[in-house]
Structure formats: C-alpha cells, structure tokens
Amino acid sequence: LLAVGAMPMTEGLGLEEAGVKTDRGFIVVDEYQRTSVPHIYAAGDVTGQMLLSSVANQQGRNLGRHVTGHPGQSIDYSDVAQAIFTEPEIASVGLEEADAAAEGRKVRITKVPFTANPRSLIHGSTGGFAKVVSDPATRVVLGGTIVGHRASELIGILALATRGKMKVQTLRETLMVHPTLSESISDAGD
Numbered sequence: 001l002l003a004v005g006a007m008p009m010t011e012g013l014g015l016e017e018a019g020v021k022t023d024r025g026f027i028v029v030d031e032y033q034r035t036s037v038p039h040i041y042a043a044g045d046v047t048g049q050m051l052l053s054s055v056a057n058q059q060g061r062n063l064g065r066h067v068t069g070h071p072g073q074s075i076d077y078s079d080v081a082q083a084i085f086t087e088p089e090i091a092s093v094g095l096e097e098a099d100a101a102a103e104g105r106k107v108r109i110t111k112v113p114f115t116a117n118p119r120s121l122i123h124g125s126t127g128g129f130a131k132v133v134s135d136p137a138t139r140v141v142l143g144g145t146i147v148g149h150r151a152s153e154l155i156g157i158l159a160l161a162t163r164g165k166m167k168v169q170t171l172r173e174t175l176m177v178h179p180t181l182s183e184s185i186s187d188a189g190d
Helices: 053-067 097-103 118-123 151-163 168-173 183-187
Strands: 082-084 089-094 108-113 129-134 141-148
Touching: 082 151, 089 151, 097 129, 118 183, 129 151, 129 168, 129 183, 141 151, 141 183, 151 183, 168 183
Parallel strands: none
Antiparallel strands: 082 089, 089 141, 108 129, 129 141
16 A cells, blocks of 8 residues: 655645635635635635545535525534545544544444455455444444445445444444345444
8 A cells, every 4th residue: 555645736826925824735724614815715625624525525515605605514524434445445434443542532442344244255355344433431433444345335324323423222223234234334333
C-alpha cells in the first residue's frame, strides 16, 4: 500500500490579495463554508477538511443553503464514513480503537471474522471482519471498522448506528437478510 497524501492547489488564485485566510495552503472556512471574507465561500478538498467526495458534497449543499438564505447544517466530522477501495476493501466510521487508546478512553471491542459469515463462505471471500467499538458503560456504538468484500457498502449500517447513538443491543437485535454480509455487523453487536 502506498499512501501519498494530498496537497492544496490554491497557489496563484489570488486568495491573499482578496483577504482569504489559508492554513498550509487550504482555505479556512466556518461551518457555513464562509471564508474570512464573508461573501467568498469554499467547499471540498480546497478546505482540507476530510478530503472525501461525500464531505465535499455536504459542504456544497450547506454552502448552497446558506447563500440562498436557508439554514445550513454543520457537519459532524467525527462520524463520517470513509473507505479505501483496495482488495480487500477497508472502511471505517467514528471512533477507532487506536484513537480511544490514545485518549485514554475505555471502549468495548467486538470483532466478527467473515469466516463466520455464510455469504462470505458462498462467495469464497472470507478474508476480513466487522468490528464494532462501543462505550462499555452505556453500550452506545461509537464507531467501527469493516475489512473485506463490500466493506464500503456495509459501513453505512455502522455510520447510521454511530450517528444515531444506537445501542449495540439494537444492532444485534436487528434482523438482517440471510445470507448477507450485513449479518456480520449484527453479529458484532453481541
């Protein structure tokens, strides 16, 4: 795996002359995508906030709402789902185990290997797992990681559970279609 990062492409746009503040080349914006110059807006990768197309789309919607006089909705960047389209795919949302450890926060980890999933066995793609991170006291889903076939499509379930502050018990008691990969997420709710 080679990760090369991203660089802002704002040089030569005249931002400094216009009075638009930047941070390491990225345009600084508020929750409505306004720059330091109230009538100039920016959205997407140029802001340096989670360089994901889903984030850029939401930023654009917020920008559009704000400039047309409608209330925008601030983005909670802590529960944005993301995926790496490798083989196997890797997807995550919310709090990750390593971040919790770095913060000194106690979490409960439940991990189910795809070898225990009937659909994975049918497709012969048993490499991978579904992992749920939850609060041990409240049992609220804080995030999760999925590695394996179609992880990018499955992470949406954990994104909803994380954003909705769903309890792991609710995740577990949700009856998924059988045989599907989504059953691994339900099983990880144990």
